[in-house]
Amino acid sequence: xxxxxxxxxxxxxTRGQQVTLSCSPISGHRSVSWYQQTPGQGLQxxxxxxxxxxxxxxxxxxxxxxxxxxxxxxxxxxxxxxxGDSALYLCASSWISGQVYSPLHFGNGTRLxxx
Amino acid sequence: DQQVKQNSPSxxxxxxRISILNCDYTNSMFDYFLWYKKYPAEGPTFLISISxxxxxxxxxxxxxxxxxxxxxLSLHIVPSQPGDSAVYFCAASGVSGGSNYKLxxxxxxxxxxxx
Numbered sequence: 743x744x745x746x747x748x749x750x751x752x753x754x755x756t757r758g759q760q761v762t763l764s765c766s767p768i769s770g771h772r773s774v775s776w777y778q779q780t781p782g783q784g785l786q787x788x789x790x791x792x793x794x795x796x797x798x799x800x801x802x803x804x805x806x807x808x809x810x811x812x813x814x815x816x817x818x819x820x821x822x823x824x825x826g827d828s829a830l831y832l833c834a835s836s837w838i839s840g841q842v843y844s845p846l847h848f849g850n851g852t853r854l855x856x857x
Numbered sequence: 858d859q860q861v862k863q864n865s866p867s868x869x870x871x872x873x874r875i876s877i878l879n880c881d882y883t884n885s886m887f888d889y890f891l892w893y894k895k896y897p898a899e900g901p902t903f904l905i906s907i908s909x910x911x912x913x914x915x916x917x918x919x920x921x922x923x924x925x926x927x928x929x930l931s932l933h934i935v936p937s938q939p940g941d942s943a944v945y946f947c948a949a950s951g952v953s954g955g956s957n958y959k960l961x962x963x964x965x966x967x968x969x970x971x972x
Contacts (some may be wrong), residue, residue: 847962
């Protein structure tokens, strides 16, 4: 079974631009989450989608947004990029909703560099 | 406010010996805990988890111990192998987040296993 796929792997943008990152979850997984990893802050939760609905959101400004499509694929958008947005953006998928826990499975991430 | 803390940024162990990675949490609403391993340029890989109704979970060389009264968990790797060298993240989830798919991560511990 293919894992979580994120594209592109690397991206270089300049301040003020916007960027869209893409994530294809593991087949059958309906929940998709996004995390930002930086050296100073570690992994921080951005948001989680299930059945095209955002169920949970972390403490990030409104410049960070996302969506999920009917096939569970997800995109994340960052507008008006700042230097501090340089990070590894990780997408993770999970197979179940409700109160039963299941681990998140992560993709290899998109390394975004803002210059 | 860091709700999940890994106080040791790094740990060095001899091959064949035991590696013990520690994690403390402050949020008493957390009731599901996970350990992830991360190699450079890859996403985190799920290792092992434990529910708060248990105090120990074992999977091969990996054992996680949970001490709820101390709000402390640890990951034991026995015996340690050079391939275990990676960054290990502790993560927690609970009903307080409104969704069991919001994981709060520690900042990680770099484990180096020397041959």
